[in-house]
Amino acid sequence: MVGETHMVTATIRDAAGAPQSGITVTFEVISGPNIGATGLDITDGSGEATFSYAGNGGVGTDNIQACFTIADEAICSNVVAKEWTEEAITLNPLFAVNRLDLEEIWHTVTATVRDLKGNSIEGIEVTFSIRMGPNSDEPDAADTTDSNGEATFTYEGDGGPGTDVIRACFTNAAGNEVCTDYGETFDNDAFKQWQDGDDPVCPSVKPNPAELPTAVVGLFYSVQFTGFGGSEPYTFEVTNGDLPSDFNLTSDGLLTGTPVPGDANFEFNFTITATDSNGCPGSRDYRLIVCPGIILGPITNNLPDGFLGQFYSTTITASEEDAIFELSGDLPPGLSGSSGSYVISGTPTQVGSWTFTITASTPLGCTDSRDYTIRIRGVTPIPTLSEWGMIFMAMALLMISVIVIRRKQTANNRQRDN
Known part of the structure; x- marks a missing residue:
């Protein structure tokens, strides 16, 4: 996994197969996400030298080679490959409905941790939390993945009708927190709908994205909003606050405009509400900064x-x-x-x-x-005063030599004319 340590061993033997000790071996990652990582080691009595490094360069495949020098000649090994992958987490079911009037009061959600090739990872502690909904006061709970890479969370839906949003997180080998989703975005979290009677409960509808990019004066701006948690199609509107001058939000969620100089260095705060096809609304507060355009x-x-x-x-x-x-x-x-x-x-x-x-x-x-x-x-040496004097003297002698030669040539020419 990315963030873990990998060790490779080089073995040096003579033509008869006897191990060679005391030889300095240079290791290098010659390509891949950790290219440039190097190390030195001296072979032991078994002719072995080792190289360890942390795979912090990201996902991909490193190619590693070992070399040593004998009689000024470099001898290098075959190239070995080390593949680095990362962990990912998913929840199941992503959506479920329980009828409180039928005493369906318990819900279980399962988190599965796998690497990018789909292999299950055992022994990972997963933390579950209810991010929003009628049971959001439920304390966080932890479970450890089994041989199938699965951890579970079961809780009682005693908070009444509504929709819970459940998130799962763990810390990966690189020390980073990995979650089903982050911040105020819930696209990959699990939704649990608690319903009392035959009337459906509106889900936790939210407009996306969770945050808006900054706008720059004079540059055309465009962001497409989408809805999540309900049934398509969604309609969108500004329900609180003001957009920048010359900005417009269409009912299908397209926000466009070109910021004017008067809006530079100003922060606009407003609320966008998304309504699904069943009339269920959901809102999010936004902040849009208009920049003057730094150069x-x-x-x-x-x-x-x-x-x-x-x-x-x-x-x-x-x-x-x-x-x-x-x-x-x-x-x-x-x-x-x-x-x-x-x-x-x-x-x-x-x-x-x-x-x-x-x-x-x-x-x-x-x-x-x-x-x-x-x-x-590198600095070109600047002559000292004494050096300048020598240079000028040499130039003067050269000029005198040229003048003497020219005079001799002139005198010889006159003698020939006579």
């Missing part, structure tokens, strides 16, 4: 070159005065960045090329990013 400068990706041991300074600016700068990546050794306008300065201590990202953001959340590259060159 980072310089607009070129290549910043001025620096020279080893010589003071360097260059400035990154943003079109918004209150922008805050953030660095992602590494500056050349010896250089650092300041606050305010981002001044990169210092005395470089290493030759090479460094690429990094600068992000400018305003207090409202408007951002812009640009990748920059700084190349540090």
Whole structure:
């Protein structure tokens, strides 16, 4: 699994098959999500050297090779593959109805944890929670997956009619929380409808997406809303608050418009209500930020070159005065960045090329990013005063030699003429 540690062993033997000890072996991941991972080990009495590394690079297949040097000749092994996968969790049933009037008061939901190839994973602790609904005050419960990768949650529906939304989460091998869904989005959570009598209970209808992307002045904006939890088709309307100027929401959920300069650096708060084909409504509150359009400068990706041991300074600016700068990546050794306008300065201590990202953001959340590259060159020696004197003397002697030669040539020519 991604986040776990993998170990590979290299064995060195001579032509007769005898193990060779005391040999330094270099291991390297030559391709895959963890490319560049390396390690050194010395063979033991069995001729074996080992290499361990954490697979934090994501899903995919690493190719690993081991090499050692003898008599200035590199000898490398065959390439072995290590596949990295991740865990995923699903719930069953995703939708169910119980009749409270028929004393159907218990509900069980099953979470299944598998890797991306569908293999069940045993021994995973799964936490269940009721995110919303008449039984949302039910305490969270935990269960551990069995040999089928399954964990269960059973609770009593004593909160009355309505629809519960049930979520399941666990911590994966990389230490990250994995859930059926996140935040205020419930697409992959389980829905449990508690019904009293023959009249159906409206499900927990919600419009999606859960959050809106920022808008930029002068750029056309478009977001398509969809409904979830009820029966299609859905209709949509703004039931509270105001949209930005020149924005419009159609009944089928298409929000469009082009922000005007007067709306820049402003936050619009409004409520969208989705209604399913049975007349069941559901709402979500939204925040839409209109950004003026931050521009980072310089607009070129290549910043001025620096020279080893010589003071360097260059400035990154943003079109918004209150922008805050953030660095992602590494500056050349010896250089650092300041606050305010981002001044990169210092005395470089290493030759090479460094690429990094600068992000400018305003207090409202408007951002812009640009990748920059700084190349540090070796210094061309500058002559000292005494060296300049030697250079000028050499140039003077050269000029005198040219003049003498020309005079000799002129005198010889005159003698020939006579």
